[in-house]
Each structure stands twice: as C-alpha cells, then as structure tokens.
Amino acid sequence: xxxxxxxxxxxxxxxxxxxxxxxxxxxxxxxxxxxxxxxxxxxxxxxxxxxxxxxxxxxxxxxxxxxxxxxxxxxxxxxxxxxxxxxxxxxxxxxxxxxxxxxxxxxxxxxxxxxxxx
Numbered sequence: 001x002x003x004x005x006x007x008x009x010x011x012x013x014x015x016x017x018x019x020x021x022x023x024x025x026x027x028x029x030x031x032x033x034x035x036x037x038x039x040x041x042x043x044x045x046x047x048x049x050x051x052x053x054x055x056x057x058x059x060x061x062x063x064x065x066x067x068x069x070x071x072x073x074x075x076x077x078x079x080x081x082x083x084x085x086x087x088x089x090x091x092x093x094x095x096x097x098x099x100x101x102x103x104x105x106x107x108x109x110x111x112x113x114x115x116x117x118x
Contacts, residue, residue: 001098002074002105005026018049024094024101025083025117040108053093055113058085062115073107075114076100085116 006013007020007030016034023033037048037057040046046053058064062085067075072086072093080098088109094101 002100002102002107004103005101006103010099014047015058017102020103021085021092021094024098025085031080051087054087058115062117064113064115066113067111070110070111072111073101074110076107079114085115085117087112 005020005022005024008014008016009030016030018025019030019034019037022028022037023030026033032033040057041048041050044053048054055064070078072088074093075084075086076095076098079095082097084095086093086095088106088111091109093106100107
C-alpha cells in the first residue's frame with residue numbers, strides 16, 4: 001500500500017527524499033533532520049543525499065539487511081510490521097507497517113537495502 005505524504009514544510013517537490021524519509025520514520029521535524037544531516041555531512045565533506053553518506057548514517061544507527069532482487073512493494077508486503085528506511089537507485093523511502101510513505105509510489109522499483117528503525 002502507498003500513502004502520499006510530503007514532510008517538506010513548504011510542500012516542495014525537491015530532492016529531499018533522505019530528509020523526508022528519516023523525518024517520517026523518526027517522528028522528527030523535516031527541519032530538525034535537515035539540520036542534523038547538513039551538519040554531519042559537512043563534517044565529512046559530503047552532500048547529505050550522497051549514497052555513501054546515507055548508508056553510513058543509517059548503518060551507524062540501525063540494523064541493515066539487503067534485498068537486491070526484491071521490489072519495494074514486495075518488501076512492504078513481506079514486512080507488514082515495523083518501520084524501515086528502504087534505498088533504491090537514486091532514492092530512499094519510508095515504510096511503516098507495510099505502508100510506503102512518500103511523494104510518489106516507488107513500489108515497482110528494485111530495492112537495495114532496508115534499515116529497521118527502532
């Protein structure tokens with residue numbers, strides 16, 4: 001299942017999927033997550049939407065499991081309980097209790113990895 005939600009406080013449709021997903025999954029404001037990621041990324045000289053930065057950020061906080069041949073929709077159906085940050089080529093989305101929460105439906109995209117947010 002897919003639910004449209006845009007955590008961006010200005011309702012902008014921009015490349016802020018990392019901020020939107022983490023905000024959704026951690027119940028923190030978009031601005032709070034934006035500020036945290038900006039500060040951390042600048043310490044290492046990354047943009048906070050860089051895949052290396054995103055995966056390191058998530059790995060430092062949450063357990064990871066990878067499913068390189070599964071679609072996001074399949075993962076959501078197979079994991080109907082819990083909160084997950086799910087990456088795919090060029091995007092990250094939030095899944096909460098089997099529901100994909102994003103500004104578009106990435107159900108048919110092949111996922112890379114998932115982190116269980118506790």
